Amino acid sequence: TSYYERYHSLEDIYFWIHKMAQDYPDMIKVLLIGSSFEKNPLYVLKLSGRQERAEKRAMWIDCGIHAREWISPAFCLWFVQYSVSFYTQNNEIKEILDSMDIYVLPVMNPDGYQYTWTTNRMWRKNRSVRQDSNCIGTDLNRNFDANWCTKGASPRPCEEIYCGQYPESEPEAVVVANFLRSHKDVLKLYLSIHSYGQMLLFPYACSNEHVPNHADLLQLVEEAAMKIKKHYRNIYKYGASAETIYLAPGGSDDWAYNLGILYSFTFELEDRGRYGFLLPPSLISKACNEALLAVKSVALRVIQKT
Ligand code: 0X9
Ligand code: ZN
Numbered sequence: 001t002s003y004y005e006r007y008h009s010l011e012d013i014y015f016w017i018h019k020m021a022q023d024y025p026d027m028i029k030v031l032l033i034g035s036s037f038e039k040n041p042l043y044v045l046k047l048s049g050r051q052e053r054a055e056k057r058a059m060w061i062d063c064g065i066h067a068r069e070w071i072s073p074a075f076c077l078w079f080v081q082y083s084v085s086f087y088t089q090n091n092e093i094k095e096i097l098d099s100m101d102i103y104v105l106p107v108m109n110p111d112g113y114q115y116t117w118t119t120n121r122m123w124r125k126n127r128s129v130r131q132d133s134n135c136i137g138t139d140l141n142r143n144f145d146a147n148w149c150t151k152g153a154s155p156r157p158c159e160e161i162y163c164g165q166y167p168e169s170e171p172e173a174v175v176v177a178n179f180l181r182s183h184k185d186v187l188k189l190y191l192s193i194h195s196y197g198q199m200l201l202f203p204y205a206c207s208n209e210h211v212p213n214h215a216d217l218l219q220l221v222e223e224a225a226m227k228i229k230k231h232y233r234n235i236y237k238y239g240a241s242a243e244t245i246y247l248a249p250g251g252s253d254d255w256a257y258n259l260g261i262l263y264s265f266t267f268e269l270e271d272r273g274r275y276g277f278l279l280p281p282s283l284i285s286k287a288c289n290e291a292l293l294a295v296k297s298v299a300l301r302v303i304q305k306t
Pocket of ligand 2: 194195
């Protein structure tokens with residue numbers, strides 16, 4: 001099996017990031033955008049096509065917000081490898097990379113990810129410590145400033161969906177929010193990769209309201225889900241988060257949407273619960289190929305529309 005059909009430790013992923021930038025100097029740049037609570041670096045890979053076009057737009061993909069969702073960082077690695085190695089052979093990925101720079105954050109929660117390798121495989125949150133509680137960690141996908149800590153999040157530090165002390169109280173959330181804020185004019189598409197459940201979601205999760213471009217977003221994920229069904233005979237649910245999964249405020253996708261990135265999605269990859277977070281390595285390639293198809297489908301539509 002290839003490197004991409006296995007899961008990798010944080011240390012391995014850091015090594016891989018630098019190796020990729022070295023091997024593909026014309027297409028990949030490494031950006032250090034900040035660091036985590038435990039001072040692990042947060043690296044973003046900037047992917048660009050070889051064709052320079054004026055008015056280049058950009059898209060963002062983050063993986064590994066939740067520590068135990070190992071298929072998520074595995075997808076970011078898969079996606080980067082696919083992009084650079086099929087750029088010359090696959091017209092779709094070429095079109096995407098020539099139209100948009102792609103910012104990929106392979107592990108948004110490095111402290112939590114590392115902890116799932118060393119100590120507790122089912123850890124979800126980051127690893128921040130607070131003075132008023134013995135419990136550790138904030139759910140980074142409840143820490144953004146979108147109806148922060150309302151129904152669907154918890155103010156109690158011991159819970160899995162703890163929202164943190166205030167919006168952007170966590171360094172990982174601040175770093176990502178700052179990057180998105182400073183690139184908001186070029187960013188047209190925001191993607192956050194999670195597991196599990198097989199769902200293609202869009203805002204809002206923080207409210208039952210429909211966003212103004214609901215119909216447009218629905219069309220994009222419906223098309224992506226149809227393609228997955230056709231190519232891989234697998235079913236993905238799709239729709240607004242609040243009605244498709246649950247109410248969950250403080251998420252990065254809703255926050256990015258409100259910032260003005262009007263194509264904002266969360267993809268929940270395989271499976272539907274058989275293995276859950278413990279998706280075996282033998283199923284990585286299928287999960288990633290499905291997600292890749294969805295990412296390409298949505299990105300190409302966004303290029304047409306923006
Ligand atoms: O609850 C979450 O954060 C996500 N599901 S997971 O099982 N991976 O934890 C869903 C995220 C949907 N979007 C927002 N909640 N904003
Ligand atoms: Zn998640």
